[in-house]
Amino acid sequence: MLNAKPTIKSTLKALLYLLPMLVISITFSIYPIIKSFIMSFYTKYDFFKDIVSQYGIDNFKFIFADPDFHLAVKNTLIFVVGVVPLTVIISLVIALLLNRIKWLAGFFRTVYFLPFVTSTVAIAQVWHWIYNSDYGLLNYFLGFFGVNAISWLESPKYAMLALIIMSVWKNLGFNIILFLVGLNNINERYYQAAKIDGANAWHQFTNVTIPLLSPITFLVSVNGVIGSFKVFDEIFALFNGTPGPSKSALTIVYYLYQKFYTEWKYGIAAASGVILFFMILLVTVFQLWYSKRHVHY
Amino acid sequence: MEVTFKDVTLSYDGKREILHHLNFTIPEGTLVSILGPSGCGKSTTLMMISGLLAPTSGQIFFGDQDVTKKDALARKVGMVFQNYALYPHLSVLDNIEFPLKMAKVSKKDRKKKAIELAKLVHIDDQLDKKPGALSGGQQQRVAIARALAKEPSLLLLDEPLSNLDARLRIEMRQEIRRIQQETGVTTIFVTHDQDEALHISDHIMVLNQGHIQQFSSAETLYDNPSNLFVAQFIGEPVINTLDITDFAGELDGQIDADILQRTQKVGIRPEALQDHNTVANTLATITTKVTRSEKYGREKNALLEFHGQRLLTTEVQADVTDGQELPLYLQRNGVYLFDKDGVRIFGGDQDA
Ligand SMILES: Nc1ncnc2c1ncn2[C@@H]1O[C@H](COP(=O)(O)OP(=O)(O)OP(=O)(O)O)[C@@H](O)[C@H]1O
Ligand SMILES: [Mg+2]
Numbered sequence: 001m002l003n004a005k006p007t008i009k010s011t012l013k014a015l016l017y018l019l020p021m022l023v024i025s026i027t028f029s030i031y032p033i034i035k036s037f038i039m040s041f042y043t044k045y046d047f048f049k050d051i052v053s054q055y056g057i058d059n060f061k062f063i064f065a066d067p068d069f070h071l072a073v074k075n076t077l078i079f080v081v082g083v084v085p086l087t088v089i090i091s092l093v094i095a096l097l098l099n100r101i102k103w104l105a106g107f108f109r110t111v112y113f114l115p116f117v118t119s120t121v122a123i124a125q126v127w128h129w130i131y132n133s134d135y136g137l138l139n140y141f142l143g144f145f146g147v148n149a150i151s152w153l154e155s156p157k158y159a160m161l162a163l164i165i166m167s168v169w170k171n172l173g174f175n176i177i178l179f180l181v182g183l184n185n186i187n188e189r190y191y192q193a194a195k196i197d198g199a200n201a202w203h204q205f206t207n208v209t210i211p212l213l214s215p216i217t218f219l220v221s222v223n224g225v226i227g228s229f230k231v232f233d234e235i236f237a238l239f240n241g242t243p244g245p246s247k248s249a250l251t252i253v254y255y256l257y258q259k260f261y262t263e264w265k266y267g268i269a270a271a272s273g274v275i276l277f278f279m280i281l282l283v284t285v286f287q288l289w290y291s292k293r294h295v296h297y
Numbered sequence: 298m299e300v301t302f303k304d305v306t307l308s309y310d311g312k313r314e315i316l317h318h319l320n321f322t323i324p325e326g327t328l329v330s331i332l333g334p335s336g337c338g339k340s341t342t343l344m345m346i347s348g349l350l351a352p353t354s355g356q357i358f359f360g361d362q363d364v365t366k367k368d369a370l371a372r373k374v375g376m377v378f379q380n381y382a383l384y385p386h387l388s389v390l391d392n393i394e395f396p397l398k399m400a401k402v403s404k405k406d407r408k409k410k411a412i413e414l415a416k417l418v419h420i421d422d423q424l425d426k427k428p429g430a431l432s433g434g435q436q437q438r439v440a441i442a443r444a445l446a447k448e449p450s451l452l453l454l455d456e457p458l459s460n461l462d463a464r465l466r467i468e469m470r471q472e473i474r475r476i477q478q479e480t481g482v483t484t485i486f487v488t489h490d491q492d493e494a495l496h497i498s499d500h501i502m503v504l505n506q507g508h509i510q511q512f513s514s515a516e517t518l519y520d521n522p523s524n525l526f527v528a529q530f531i532g533e534p535v536i537n538t539l540d541i542t543d544f545a546g547e548l549d550g551q552i553d554a555d556i557l558q559r560t561q562k563v564g565i566r567p568e569a570l571q572d573h574n575t576v577a578n579t580l581a582t583i584t585t586k587v588t589r590s591e592k593y594g595r596e597k598n599a600l601l602e603f604h605g606q607r608l609l610t611t612e613v614q615a616d617v618t619d620g621q622e623l624p625l626y627l628q629r630n631g632v633y634l635f636d637k638d639g640v641r642i643f644g645g646d647q648d649a
Contacts, residue, residue: 193382195369198399211386296386
């Protein structure tokens with residue numbers, strides 16, 4: 001029944017179906033989230049005996065005053081703002097091109113998909129080489145345009161840019177595939193109607209492709225925002241276990257990692273996690289609100 | 298705008314030909330229907346006129362201009378698609394306005410025009426809805442309004458009324474006819490409903506399996522079908538078709554022996570089988586047996602048996618009982634003979 005009203009019985013039945021999945025998500029997602037929320041209020045904590053002797057908001061006070069955390073927030077925001085729009089635009093453009101050429105399309109799809117199935121560490125190794133200031137491919141190409149050799153990974157000025165370029169490249173594959181699926185789902189008849197209505201190629205793109213692709217664009221950008229806020233392994237691998245020269249690539253998750261694993265300040269690590277959680281929540285809620293008005297399902 | 302096809306052939310995949318050597322001219326300012334069974338190539342023909350599909354060979358002219366190489370954007374026709382193809386993300390109003398927006402009409406003017414058109418097709422109470430929230434018939438009307446918006450000089454309609462209820466259908470077809478006559482826009486109207494075609498058009502092109510069977514006025518189609526397909530396709534109830542061998546000499550002497558010699562099929566319109574003799578018009582007499590007679594509304598049909606074949610007539614005046622014998626008079630203007638290729642060799646005006 002399409003318009004059946006939920007009843008207690010039907011809800012219970014649904015719960016029963018969901019039970020196995022619920023058990024798993026409660027154990028591995030919900031519980032840790034609640035636990036880390038609580039942990040962010042531990043101010044005196046014996047890790048080995050798991051005894052909390054004092055609760056308070058000192059952890060939050062600490063991170064709000066910590067210049068490192070400020071830097072981490074700033075870097076994270078720069079990273080998100082740098083990566084997400086570039087990823088969306090570049091993958092859309094490539095998907096549009098791939099959709100056009102029938103020749104070797106399968107081959108190109110595979111090529112673009114490769115980064116997605118390759119481990120970040122391996123990718124970082126390759127980029128290490130590309131970014132090498134003396135022998136790197138990138139500087140070699142830039143040399144053709146008269147650009148002097150740049151120390152991509154050693155200079156605090158360029159480290160974030162290097163990180164962003166690599167991350168965009170790594171994200172492309174999967175997003176191209178998503179966009180290709182979206183493009184294929186747009187019925188040819190809308191383009192035919194648009195041609196009849198006098199829309200040239202550009203107007204067809206803005207009036208048919210963009211609006212009908214908006215659910216995918218939304219998916220790609222929400223996914224990208226969340227993923228980029230949580231960036232960590234790219235940094236770890238690209239800068240050999242450091243947050244970049246002069247902490248130029250220190251992000252919130254990297255900060256959290258340092259506090260947790262190297263300084264054993266669990267409460268502070270948890271507090272920064274909570275801040276990250278709310279930042280992501282805020283942006284995602286904004287995106288959802290925006291999508292209500294601009295995404296056409 | 299006059300539309301001419303010169304030897305146009307189309308194949309989608311390069312192997313199977315869908316349309317074969319089409320030659321026709323649609324005169325400026327007329328309403329022409331393309332009529333034919335499902336899959337005969339009606340939509341395909343329309344797509345080629347609109348420029349969405351290029352012919353495999355042959356030429357298309359608008360007036361005396363060769364537009365074969367021009368795409369849909371350059372041809373500027375108005376079109377209602379069989380599947381409507383309304384933009385799902387735009388409201389009804391925005392859908393109707395879209396061609397005007399592309400033509401850079403000012404916001405105010407295009408809204409005014411769109412509302413006018415919406416009123417014309419009785420959809421002005423749905424302006425803010427998205428197409429997905431409309432019934433099939435409502436969508437169809439929005440599509441018609443959108444096609445009319447840019448005041449094209451050529452309007453193509455692909456079964457624009459197929460989803461409307463009977464009453465609205467008649468109303469809309471009169472409306473289309475009225476708009477067409479008022480604006481003088483050359484209109485090509487695809488349908489598989491002969492009744493619709495007969496009522497609305499100046500000329501009807503009957504298409505079957507990618508061949509033009511006949512292109513003429515509705516009256517000519519009915520009175521002078523050029524072949525067996527047209528005779529069977531046009532007319533309700535359907536023409537009675539018999540093999541010449543079903544006759545036991547009833548036609549001998551009435552028709553040239555030479556023609557009878559070449560005849561394979563005989564078509565008899567249901568109204569050409571009368572139980573009362575009109576001497577001047579009577580071609581022959583046959584003896585039949587009544588199987589069943591029925592009456593619905595003002596229609597009165599009788600099913601008959603003739604040498605083991607079934608016949609249907611609408612012209613039995615006497616009260617008949619099932620099983621009785623009934624002599625019938627074949628009327629000259631409703632009997633056609635077709636040769637082995639289905640071509641009409643007797644009947645129609647030439648023999649009336
Ligand atoms: N895009 C296509 N690719 C290949 N073959 C097609 C395509 N579109 C239509 N055909 C074939 O061309 C023939 C004519 O199709 P068309 O759509 O013109 O028929 P139609 O007369 O409009 O039928 P209907 O009354 O069912 O709409 C059919 O045999 C169909 O299978
Ligand atoms: Mg069709």
